[in-house]
Every structure is written in structure tokens, then in C-alpha cells.
Amino acid sequence: MNRELKRVSVVVLVMFLALLGSSTVIQVLQADNLNADSRNTRTLYASYSTERGPILVGGQPIAQSVPTDDNYKFQREYPQGVLYAQVTGYIPVNGEATGIEASLNDYLSGTSNQQFFNKINSILTGKKPQGASVEVTIDATAQQAAYDALGDYQGSVVVTEPKTGRILAMVSKPGFDPNVLAVHDGEQVISAYDELLNAPGDPLINRAIGGDLNPPGSIFKLVVASAALESGKYTPDSSFPNLGEFQLPGSSSVVINSGGGTCGGGSTVTIATAIALSCNIPMAELGIELGSGPIREMAEKYGFNVEHEIPMTVEASTYPVITDDAYTALSAFGQYEVRATPMQMAMVVDGIANGGVVMAPNLVQSITEPNLTPIETFEPKEYSRPISEKTAQEITQMMVRSVQSGAATNATIDGVSVAGKTGTAENGADDPYTLWFTGFAPAEDPQYAVTVLVEDGGGLGQTGYGNGITAPIAKQVLEAVLNK
Incomplete structure (x- = not known):
């Protein structure tokens, strides 16, 4: 009898362990996969039944949830649509979220670890669960100015605060209206998404932080100058033969200056x-003379060759390993295989503006519970110190001279000292140029920095240039933020 009981007990124990194991696999190991399964409509409806927290600019919502009468309970709305699309992103009923909606989804949906006790309290009190609000660092004036100044150009504008790393504006064009991707009709969302996916200019790409990266052209000269001055072997007055053309070592190709001719007068140039x-x-x-190694080392101190989180992921800008003098020469003015995002070049100019200290770029000011209890508050964080204060001051003076009487004169603002650098990058024998500007103001006490990217030559092919297109955009943005 005891033997039979033991057999039954063993069988029951095995069945219990099997049930426990399968439940553990389903509830723990497979939970994320099951929740992400598009066929799991209960999970989908449940995720929308929570009132998602708003995304705010200056306390005003740029993304919010409003009640509905359908199974989703709440509808996500973007009051200013395209203006903030690359900041908010969108959250569709079928598909992956983007922007802040994706990177801070756990806070906005109320599922983060920091909100655990709030969820328990909601269950005990019977209150409807609600997500946290996210206040971003975007300045409404700067964002509108950047959006307006970029106009119909394909490109991006990034405005930053050099002393803190706060991102005050992030615009990418062509843009899109996130509202069409947040409706509760799955077929309508798919249709709108496909239309945007096939639209000219790839409007779903955030050019400020990723996409098909562009050569930085002459604005990369700021990185090379940084490497030269920090080496201790060069000063701003170090000179080189002032040639009208330069044949690349071991190559039949020649380098020329923009517009041809020498770099100013004289037999040498500093x-x-x-x-x-x-x-x-x-x-x-x-x-x-420097070699690609020191240039790459300086580029990496500024942030090249790694991804950054703002908290969206910023694609890594690249400076490659180069063993050939000819390619090193091309890389020294931002060509060959050098590629950069506007956000990365903003880090470079911020470091120069901030006395040699690069602050980590950040898009989030604070995260707050529905009861106004702070969860997280932004604190400036140092990213690196690529150059000394002396080097930063010397490069700043070069940039001021560029705006006053050099290649960036269209960024001049009456009564304000502006430090700036333009770039006109080649993409191929017959391809339109990529145009850039990066700079800051006031030069003696930098409050704002702006980086402008315009693709496809600004519609002018290979006749467009940085001072003609991107410098005026930067001027318009800087005037707006300085006068607010």
C-alpha cells in the first residue's frame, strides 16, 4: 500500500513540477515574446487601457492620451504633429514605437521598476493606472525657429546648450505627422506607413541622429585643428606651403581649395x-604630418565611432582606420570615409564652446509621477575633455574670424560675436554636395550652439555651398533664440 502511495505521490510531484515549469516558462521566460506577439490582442488592448503619460515641452503636451469608446480605451494624439515628430516619435497599434515614445515607453506606460509601488497602490485603491509624464529639454522657440529656418530643404537642425548638453531643438526634414500612425485602425496605419516609407526624402528617418550619414566636409577641420594644437607640435600660426593644388602622395589625384587658387596671399598659410x-x-x-592615428584619437574623444543615448540611440559617426597618406589627407577635410550625424558635430562644437569640455547630449529634463512625485531629474554629465581651455579659445578665435571675414560671413549677426564654421562636402563625381554649418553665440560667453545639415546641395547640385545656404539658416536660428 505504501509503495502504491509513493508511486502516486511521485507522479503527482512530477506533474506539479511540470506545471510549475511550464507556468514559469510562459509567465517569465516567454512573457516578452507573448506580449510582443501581434496576435495577442488582449495584451495589445491592455497596453492601451492605461492612460499613457504625456510628453511635454515647457509644461505643454506634444504627445498626450485622450479617452475613446473603443477597445483601446485611449487614443494617442500629437497636438503639434510634424513640428515635434522626430522628438516624440509615435506609438502604433501594430508595429514598433519610435522616438521618446519608444525609448521611455516603460515610464510613459507606467511599467518601469521605479513605478512598481504606484501600480500596487492603483490596484489597492481602485484608481485607474496612469503613466509618468516626460518633460523634454526642447525649447519651443528654438524648435520653431529651427523648423522655420530649414524651410523646404532636406536636412536637419540641432540646437544645443554647450554648458549642459541640453538639446534645445531637433528638426529633421522632410517630416511626417505622427497622428496618422497612431490611429486605432490597423489597416489605415499600415497604409500610411507604406506611403511614408515610399515617399521622397525618407521622411521617417531622423537625420539629426541617423540614416545614411553624410561626410562632414570642412566642419571636420575643427577636429583636425584640435588634434594638431593638442599635440603640442603646432600653434595657430604654424604654416604650410600655400599651394594652388596639391597632388596626393602615391596618386595622380589632386586636392584644390574651394573656388581654386591659393589660400589667401603669400607663399605660406597658417x-x-x-x-x-x-x-x-x-x-x-x-x-x-599629423597622421591618421592622432586624428582618429581626437575624433573618438569627441564621440566618434560609438553610439550615444539621448535617450534615443544616436548612430555612431565614423572616422576609419587609415594607413594611406592620400586617404589621410582627404580625411583631414572631412572626406574619404569620414561620416557624421548633426548630433555628433554638435558635440564637437559644444566642446569647443564649453572650454574643452564635452557635455553628454540629453533630451530629457525630468520624469514625473501623475501625483507630481519626481522619478528622475536631469543633471548635466560630462562626456569627455578632448582639448584644453587654451586650445578651445584658439579654435574659437579661428571660428570668429571665419564669420567676420572668412568663409562663414553669412552667419554674421549685428551686435553679436558669432563663432562658426561652414562645410561643403563632396559625395561623388556627379552627386550633389552636402552642406553644413556649426557654430555658437555669443562667442565670448556661448549660450547656444547650432548645427545645420542640408543634403542634395540644397537643390543646387554642386553649385550650392555652406556659406550660401546653411550659414543663413544658422543665423536665423541664433537670432531667434538670442532675442527670445
């Missing part, structure tokens, strides 16, 4: 003049 007038030949000569 680093300071090469930066101010944006000349390629002296920078190519400098690049060969």
Missing part, C-alpha cells in the same frame, strides 16, 4: 587662416 578661409590644401598637408 592653420588659423586655413580654418577661417576653409582651405583644403593646408589641412591636407597638416593631416599627413
Whole structure:
């Protein structure tokens, strides 16, 4: 009898362990997969039954949830649509969320670890669960100015606060209206998404932080100048032969300055003049003398070759390993295989503006519970110290000269000292140029920095140039934020 009982007990124990194991696998190991399964409509409806927290700019919602009468309970709305689309992103009923909606989804949906006790309290009190609100660092004036100044160009504008790393504006065009991707009709969402996916200019791409990255062209000269001055072997007055053309070592190809001719007058040209007038030949000569190793090391100190979280992921800008002098020469003025996002170049100019200290870029000011209890509050964080304060001041003076009398004069603002650098990058023998500007103001006490990218030559093919298109955009943005 005891033997039979033991057998039954063993069978029951095995069945219990099997049930426990399968339940554990389903509830723990497979929970994320099951929740993500598009066929799991209960989970989908449940995720929308919570009132998702708003995304705010200056206390005003740029993303919010409103009650509905359907199974989703709440509808996500974006009051200013396209203006903030690349900041908010969107959360569709079928598909992956983007922007802040994706990167801070656990806070907005009320499912983060920090909100656990709030969820328990909601259950005990019978209150409807609610997500946390996210206040972003975006400044409404800066965002509107950046959006307006970029106009119909394909590109991006990023405005930052050099002393803190706060991102005050992030615009990418062409843009899109996130409202069409947040409706509760799955077929309508798919149709709208497919239309945007096939639209000219890839409007779903946030050019500020990713996409098909562009060569930075002459604004990369700021990185090369940083490497040269920090090496201790060069000063702003270090000079090079002032040539009208420069044949690349071991190659039949030649480098010319923009517009042809030499870099100003005289038989030699200084680093300071090469930066101010944006000349390629002296920078190519400098690049060969320096070598690609020190240039790459400086680029990486500024943030190249790694991804950044703002909290959205910023695609890694690249400076490759180069063993050839000819390619090193090309890389010294932002060509060859050098690629950069506007956000990365904003980190470079912020470091120069902030006395050699690069602050980590950040898009989130605070995260707050529905009862106004703070969950997280933004604190400035140092990313790196690529250059000394002395080097930062010397490069700043080169950039001021560029705006006053050099290659960036269209960024001039009456009564304000502006430090700036333009770039006009080649993409191929017959391809339109990529145009850039990066700079800050006031130069003596930088409050704002702006980085502008315009693709496809601004519609002018290979006749467009940085001072003609991107410098005026930067001027318009800086005037708006300085006068607010």
C-alpha cells in the first residue's frame, strides 16, 4: 500500500513540477515574446487601457492620451504633429514605437521598476493606472525657429546648450505627422506607413541622429585643428606651403581649395587662416604630418565611432582606420570615409564652446509621477575633455574670424560675436554636395550652439555651398533664440 502511495505521490510531484515549469516558462521566460506577439490582442488592448503619460515641452503636451469608446480605451494624439515628430516619435497599434515614445515607453506606460509601488497602490485603491509624464529639454522657440529656418530643404537642425548638453531643438526634414500612425485602425496605419516609407526624402528617418550619414566636409577641420594644437607640435600660426593644388602622395589625384587658387596671399598659410578661409590644401598637408592615428584619437574623444543615448540611440559617426597618406589627407577635410550625424558635430562644437569640455547630449529634463512625485531629474554629465581651455579659445578665435571675414560671413549677426564654421562636402563625381554649418553665440560667453545639415546641395547640385545656404539658416536660428 505504501509503495502504491509513493508511486502516486511521485507522479503527482512530477506533474506539479511540470506545471510549475511550464507556468514559469510562459509567465517569465516567454512573457516578452507573448506580449510582443501581434496576435495577442488582449495584451495589445491592455497596453492601451492605461492612460499613457504625456510628453511635454515647457509644461505643454506634444504627445498626450485622450479617452475613446473603443477597445483601446485611449487614443494617442500629437497636438503639434510634424513640428515635434522626430522628438516624440509615435506609438502604433501594430508595429514598433519610435522616438521618446519608444525609448521611455516603460515610464510613459507606467511599467518601469521605479513605478512598481504606484501600480500596487492603483490596484489597492481602485484608481485607474496612469503613466509618468516626460518633460523634454526642447525649447519651443528654438524648435520653431529651427523648423522655420530649414524651410523646404532636406536636412536637419540641432540646437544645443554647450554648458549642459541640453538639446534645445531637433528638426529633421522632410517630416511626417505622427497622428496618422497612431490611429486605432490597423489597416489605415499600415497604409500610411507604406506611403511614408515610399515617399521622397525618407521622411521617417531622423537625420539629426541617423540614416545614411553624410561626410562632414570642412566642419571636420575643427577636429583636425584640435588634434594638431593638442599635440603640442603646432600653434595657430604654424604654416604650410600655400599651394594652388596639391597632388596626393602615391596618386595622380589632386586636392584644390574651394573656388581654386591659393589660400589667401603669400607663399605660406597658417592653420588659423586655413580654418577661417576653409582651405583644403593646408589641412591636407597638416593631416599627413599629423597622421591618421592622432586624428582618429581626437575624433573618438569627441564621440566618434560609438553610439550615444539621448535617450534615443544616436548612430555612431565614423572616422576609419587609415594607413594611406592620400586617404589621410582627404580625411583631414572631412572626406574619404569620414561620416557624421548633426548630433555628433554638435558635440564637437559644444566642446569647443564649453572650454574643452564635452557635455553628454540629453533630451530629457525630468520624469514625473501623475501625483507630481519626481522619478528622475536631469543633471548635466560630462562626456569627455578632448582639448584644453587654451586650445578651445584658439579654435574659437579661428571660428570668429571665419564669420567676420572668412568663409562663414553669412552667419554674421549685428551686435553679436558669432563663432562658426561652414562645410561643403563632396559625395561623388556627379552627386550633389552636402552642406553644413556649426557654430555658437555669443562667442565670448556661448549660450547656444547650432548645427545645420542640408543634403542634395540644397537643390543646387554642386553649385550650392555652406556659406550660401546653411550659414543663413544658422543665423536665423541664433537670432531667434538670442532675442527670445
